[in-house]
Amino acid sequence: MNILKEANCQIEKETVKIILPEELDHSNAIEIRTQIDKNIYLGLAKNVEFDFSKTKFMDSSGIGMIMGRYKLVKPLGGKVILTGETGNVERIIKMSGLYKLI
Amino acid sequence: MKDVLKIEMYSRPENEGFARAAVATFMARLNPTLEEINDVKTAVSEAVTNAVVHGYDDETGVINMEVEIEGHALGITITDYGMGIENVERAREPLYTTKPDEERSGMGFTFMEIFMDSLNISSCYGKGTRVHMTKIIAGGNSDK
Ligand SMILES: Nc1ncnc2c1ncn2[C@@H]1O[C@H](COP(=O)(O)OP(=O)(O)OP(=O)(O)O)[C@@H](O)[C@H]1O
Numbered sequence: 001m002n003i004l005k006e007a008n009c010q011i012e013k014e015t016v017k018i019i020l021p022e023e024l025d026h027s028n029a030i031e032i033r034t035q036i037d038k039n040i041y042l043g044l045a046k047n048v049e050f051d052f053s054k055t056k057f058m059d060s061s062g063i064g065m066i067m068g069r070y071k072l073v074k075p076l077g078g079k080v081i082l083t084g085e086t087g088n089v090e091r092i093i094k095m096s097g098l099y100k101l102i
Numbered sequence: 103m104k105d106v107l108k109i110e111m112y113s114r115p116e117n118e119g120f121a122r123a124a125v126a127t128f129m130a131r132l133n134p135t136l137e138e139i140n141d142v143k144t145a146v147s148e149a150v151t152n153a154v155v156h157g158y159d160d161e162t163g164v165i166n167m168e169v170e171i172e173g174h175a176l177g178i179t180i181t182d183y184g185m186g187i188e189n190v191e192r193a194r195e196p197l198y199t200t201k202p203d204e205e206r207s208g209m210g211f212t213f214m215e216i217f218m219d220s221l222n223i224s225s226c227y228g229k230g231t232r233v234h235m236t237k238i239i240a241g242g243n244s245d246k
């Protein structure tokens with residue numbers, strides 16, 4: 001498994017789990033997306049788990065990245081799971097309406 | 103007390119984090135709460151990212167950021183000389199984006215509006231965009 005500079009990803013039971021970096025923005029969202037999607041396209045996983053326990057900052061680029069993964073796995077019968085989000089990150093996710101979607 | 107910080111940077115994604123950190127450090131003298139710092143960092147991140155992603159369409163261009171402090175008032179102006187916005191009113195609407203295929207959610211201006219006290223956008227189609235935001239930093243000085 002490739003280990004990203006900032007994000008760490010592992011697969012277990014059809015779920016690709018990503019440990020997100022301390023700050024998630026446009027500058028690293030694309031790299032994380034590529035890493036996740038590779039596993040989905042290869043058929044190794046259909047669920048995505050985002051682990052926010054290390055993440056202190058996220059903006060709309062993060063929202064777009066999560067929503068994009070949801071759109072990708074939904075037709076496959078997969079789901080998106082969010083864990084460990086607190087403070088500012090949790091607030092932004094709430095405001096974006098993501099919790100209602102996934 | 104009045105003070106000003108001016109930064110000129112290229113529209114590189116790495117500078118989004120730099121701009122956030124610079125403003126957070128500069129505003130520290132206002133004794134802001136953690137929430138106020140986060141609000142401002144998010145707004146700055148959204149404005150600079152917009153300049154990089156939309157203004158210059160991932161090409162290299164110049165972004166100017168000006169941060170002003172006067173008393174408890176914080177003013178931030180972020181300017182690019184890129185492609186500009188055709189319809190500012192529409193651009194401000196939540197969920198409106200011209201780049202849905204690049205996984206933009208259309209929440210940038212909405213977050214700037216929520217997290218700051220005021221948001222002013224002036225744009226000239228084909229010439230560039232200026233975003234001006236203000237916020238009163240009550241900080242640890244208030245009894246809230
Ligand atoms: N600096 C800019 N230059 C040119 N166009 C801009 C600029 N900033 C915003 N826009 C336009 O306004 C629209 C709305 O911006 P907003 O930040 O709200 O959403 P977004 O950037 O598309 O998505 P998100 O911010 O959620 O990733 C953009 O899609 C773009 O068309």
Ligand SMILES: [Mg+2]
Pocket residue numbers: 060148151152206209210211
């Ligand atoms: Mg935006």
